Amino acid sequence: MERLSGLDASFLYLETPAQLMHVCAVMVLDPSSMSEPYSFTTLQQGIDANVHDVPAFTRKIRGVPLGLDHPVWVRDTAFDIERHVHRLALPSPGGYAELMELCAHLASLPLDRSRPLWEMWVIEGYRPVDAADDDPDRVVVFAKMHHATVDGVSGANLVSHLCSLEPDAPPMLLEHSEHPRSPSRGELLGRAVLGTAARPLTLARVLKPSAQVIAKTVSRARQGTAMAAPFSAPRTSFNGTITGHRSIALTNLALDDVRAVKKQTGTTVNDVVLTVAGGALRRYLAERDELPAGSLLATVPVSVRDTTRRETGANKVSALFTKLGTDVDDPVERLHMLAERNRNAKEHHNAISADALQDWAEFAAPRTFGLAVRTYANLRLAERHPVVHNLVISNVPGPPVPVYFMGARIEVLSPLGPVFHGAGLNVTVMSNAGRLHVGVIACRESMPDADALVRHFPVELARLTEQVEAAGSRGSAR
Structure with missing residues (x-):
């Protein structure tokens, strides 16, 4: 059983229909580097093969009874790639303005909390403004992952699991980790009660260093060396x-x-x-x-x-x-x-x-x-x-070097925060x-x-x- 940290769980609690707590990434891909002609089915199957046994992609949240503690991660035994990797196409001609409008719409949609908290939208028919007449249309992947599952560094590491340094090379593998165990309701409740009882002791340990930080901050402010307030x-x-x-x-x-x-x-x-x-x-x-x-x-x-x-x-x-x-x-x-x-x-x-x-x-x-x-x-x-x-x-x-997403060269890799x-x-x-x-x-x-x-x-x-x-x-x- 793996409990969400307080910081990870906070991103779940902060989320409302207006304040969506997922992070996004726009990846513009050149499919001409792929060993076989691009097809959505092949791309979707390739993603599935590389994430199906990776806990970071196949775990979902499970709440604790009565909300007494932060949720835990459990394995999604019904994981289905078709619920996570979807296909769209831009209206022709699909330029920058059309792509941004579609990405903005996708960013406005919440993730389904009953499933692993990520999805990818494969967008076909994108034509960059500087593309030559004989250049192929680009494929864009708009990826979304909840902030409860990644920060900037871990998100980049997860994306790298689907990337390689050469078009035909296998993706860079993540460190092996076990799938989280699914606890019983009684176990969840028992751990939550024990955790709640121990909070006063935890608070006491946190208060002293926090008070010291405040004192040092006041001193720095007087010296003009504190960060902006x-x-x-x-x-x-x-x-x-x-x-x-x-x-x-x-x-x-x-x-x-x-x-x-x-x-x-x-x-x-x-x-x-x-x-x-x-x-x-x-x-x-x-x-x-x-x-x-x-x-x-x-x-x-x-x-x-x-x-x-x-x-x-x-x-x-x-x-x-x-x-x-x-x-x-x-x-x-x-x-x-x-x-x-x-x-x-x-x-x-x-x-x-x-x-x-x-x-x-x-x-x-x-x-x-x-x-x-x-x-x-x-x-x-x-x-x-x-x-x-x-x-x-x-x-x-x-x-620092060119990378390839499922064999397609990444031309643009732009993350977007909440x-x-x-x-x-x-x-x-x-x-x-x-x-x-x-x-x-x-x-x-x-x-x-x-x-x-x-x-x-x-x-x-x-x-x-x-x-x-x-x-x-x-x-x-x-």
């Missing part, structure tokens, strides 16, 4: 109560350009990505006469897989807050400002236990937590209190074979056209590159 963000049009409708947009950046800026300025890839995102958001808001005087505040998820003491649980993440410098027009000035802020934020974050978020999440009571989320949404409280944060930005490392009440915008960046794929997903009512934001990313990177090179030339001349 939540509830200090300006309000924008995408900071309110969200609906279940989504808008999606994608773009690509050259990784070499990002690395060149990093090298010349002594910063990091993440610093450059956040600087470009800050510039894009500044342009987007200025076009709508919505640019606030203060900087937007982003939550940046951080993997703690290398430092956590916990061996179980799919989500091994923490988060830090950082201001994006949207109040600064000059991109080089914004980059250096962000680099300093990020150094302080990382030092502050490293001073906090890697397991702090997971420890506190253990106290999320299923019924109480779910009721609180629904009440929060129904009363539209996100519009009444100060803004916690404006958006979530994730930077996920991907494969959006929340109060922060209806998520930006996720993933590297893949020399490119940075940028995925933007938003609540459709607060950002009807996500492409109006994402189109500024290449412009801002070009602007930053130009000014960094110009500054370097002036320095050389002197």
Whole structure:
């Protein structure tokens, strides 16, 4: 029997029809590299052969009687690939706009909790705008997995189970794990009662280090070295109560350009990505006469897989807050400002236990937590209190070399995270074979056209590159 960690279970409790807690990925595939001509049946059967005995793909959740504890994973003995891998086609001609509209619709649909919490939609007939006349249509796979089952790193690892480094090579295998045992109702109830009785002791163990963290945070704030504080963000049009409708947009950046800026300025890839995102958001808001005087505040998820003491649980993440410098027009000035802020934020974050978020999440009571989320949404409280944060930005490392999904070369690999009440915008960046794929997903009512934001990313990177090179030339001349 495998119990969900408190953090994994929290994503189940956070979910409502408007606040969907699955993560998505858009994979654009070139089928010409496949050893046999593409067919949906062959692709579906290939996926089935590779996931049928993998617990991460074939387990489902089972609740604990009376909601006394977090759910457990059990094997879906009736697993059927046809309930998870579906087929669609774009209307001809199927271009970028049509693909984004379809992906946004699929992202707006909840996953069926009576089955393993994932699905893939194979979309045929996609024609990229830059495709040559003799190029074949692309096949797009729109994948969805619930956040209770994956975080950014584990999600990428699961996708790699269906990928290979050569078109004809077998997929990269996951580490072997056993299927979870299905416990009896009495066993579930007994473990839940014991766990509930032990909570006061667990709370006592968590309180002391948390109090120490608060004291250190106050000290850092006085010294000006603390990470940005939540509830200090300006309000924008995408900071309110969200609906279940989504808008999606994608773009690509050259990784070499990002690395060149990093090298010349002594910063990091993440610093450059956040600087470009800050510039894009500044342009987007200025076009709508919505640019606030203060900087937007982003939550940046951080993997703690290398430092956590916990061996179980799919989500091994923490988060830090950082201001994006949207109040600064000059991109080089914004980059250096962000680099300093990020150094302080990382030092502050490293001073906090890697397991702090997971420890506190253990106290999320299923019924109480779910009721609180629904009440929060129904009363539209996100519009009444100060803004916690404006958006979530994730930077996920991907494969540095070309990879193949069931033999088809992956041209685009763009993950998309969830959006929340109060922060209806998520930006996720993933590297893949020399490119940075940028995925933007938003609540459709607060950002009807996500492409109006994402189109500024290449412009801002070009602007930053130009000014960094110009500054370097002036320095050389002197």
